Amino acid sequence: MNGQNNLPVAVIGAGPVGLAAAAHLLERGLEPVVFEQGTTAGAAVAQWRHIRLFSPWRFNLDAAAVRLLEESGWEAPRLTALPYGGELLDNYLEPLAALPQIASRLHTGARVTAVSRQGLDKTHVKKRDDAPFVVRVQHADGRIRDHAVAAVIDASGTWSARNPLGTSGLPAIGEEAMADRISAPLPDVLGRDRAMFAGRRVLVVGAGHSAANTLINLSDLAREEPGTRILWAVRGGSADKVYGGGDADGLPARGQLGSRLRRLVEAGRVELHTGFGIASLSSAGPGVTAGAVDGRALEADVVIPCTGFRPDLDILRELRLDLDPAVEAPMQLGPLIDPEFHSCGTVPPHGAKLLAHPDKDFYIVGMKSYGRAPTFLLATGYEQVRSVAAALAGDREAADTVQLELPETGVCSTDAGSSCDTPAPGDIRGMEEAEAACCGATEPVLVGFPTGLTHGRSGAN
Incomplete structure (x- = not known):
């Protein structure tokens, strides 16, 4: 890190990937300082604690974090169980954040407003790599402070920046003005947010697992609250993609989700508009x-946006970034994750080399590293930060040897020049393991009893 070993490494975000980054930095003898804008670690996960992941615990735990926890006597949950977001928070993230090694380096209520190079805006090149980074932070007491750091790992996620409801990537005309009639993504329909939807006309917009889970929860609410009417708007010509493979799906929980939603639509309990x-x-x-492009209109009392997320890049305006023009991921990673051509199962493991930017020692990791692509998994984020920590410590061999171990299916390793191994045809158990690993954390929200901000989105940081 350019001889700046006396300075800490800033980690932005204290979600699953951000805390894992801190754990890996500590193992490498580096000093992390973690900035979390929420009042607690895992603040984004707390917003979807009622959502169940598609992937089991085994794919949602980071190895370095587990080693730290086990030193304190922590016991791992049953690794084959499918956790809810609340369980991920209560049984893993909160105990991890409470460890003295992490807690002493964690600043909550600390919103990062900008990242730059000390004394240099992005137009200056001379000795740029030798200058420390400056992370400007608004702390909980309102004080604004510039922190000098040797490197920056941005694990801030995408939860705070949902995609708009309109087409063309733009907000619908009038969307901002109607903000008070648009709920947060993945509302707790049956719990915390029940009053917002009970007995009302609810329009769900989107065609992913987040929408499916929300629609199913609304149908349960409608049985208890007469007068609740459920409308579902999708941009495409059918909802088949959401229904998925049904009983043939490699992830049984996901297949059941799609099958149940199809039955609700066919029974008229969910009114589908394609x-x-x-x-x-x-x-x-x-x-x-809600007015459609073709002139149709739907009236509702409240709209639930299940439209996905995108990265907020405003805080990085003074850095030299190299981003894919389509998905806004690091340039070398973008073509590997473009959702028009790839799913989580076809993305090879990757680390510091593919995540690097022109500003040396700056990395975007976790869900934010995937930009607008929705197929991120927590296991990928954990491997990213392991590699980045190794790179910052000067261990290029470890940084460049990136892999994801998938039980029953072998190892995905770029060192061997391979992408994810896949089980042989007919190997159903192996296929389920591979799919679970790939869909372990991506849509955090994406799930109803499901998935993670992919299949388990970690909006998660």
Whole structure:
């Protein structure tokens, strides 16, 4: 790190990947300082604690973090169980954040507002790599302070930046004005947020597992709360992608989710509107009218956006980044994760080399590293930060040897020049293991009893 070993490494975000980064840095003898804008570690996960992941515990734990926890007497949960977000938080992230090694380096209520090079804006090149980074932070007491650090790992996730409801990547006309009639992503329909939806007309927008889980929870609510009406708008010509493989799905929980949703639509309990690209939102008394590009309109009392997420890059404006123009991931990673061509099962393991930017020793990791691509998994994020910590410690061999171990299916290793191994045809058990590993954390939200901000999104940081 350019001889700046006296300075700490800043980690932005204290979600699963951010805390894992801190654990790996500590193992490498480096000093982390973690900035989390929420009031607690895992603040984003707390927003979807009612969501169950598709992937079992074994794929949602980081090795370095586990080693730290076990030193304190922590006992791992049953590794084959599918955790809810709340369990991930209560049984893993909170105990990890409470360890003295982490707690003494964790700043909560600390919102990073900018990252730059000390004394240099992005137009200056001379001796740029020798200059420390400056991380500007607004702390909980309102104080704003610039922190000089040797390197920066941005694990801030994408939870705070959902995709708009409109087409063309833009907000629908009137979307900002109707903000009070649009819920947060993945609301707790049956619990914390029940009053917002009970007995009302609810429009769910989106065609992913987040939408499926939300629709199923709304149908359960409708049985208990007469007058609850459920509308579902998807941009495509059908909902087959959401229904998935049913009983033939490699992840049984995910297949059951799709099958159940299909039955609800066929029974008329969920009113499906296909080819409905939203062009505008306007006031309809206390409710809202969603106008489609083709002129159709739907009236609802509240809209639930299940439209996915995108990275917030504003804090990085003064850094020299090299981003893929399509998905806004690091340039070398972008083509490997483009959702038009790849799923989580076809993305090879990757580390510091593919995550590097022109500003040396700056890395975007975790869900944010995937930009707008929705197929991230926690296991990938953990391998990313292991590699990055090795690179910052000067161990290039360890940094460049990246792999994901998939039980029953072998090792995905770029060192061997391979992508993820896949089981032989007919090897159902192996296929389930491989799919679970690939879909272990990506849509954190994405799931109803499901997935992670991919299949377990960690919006998660």
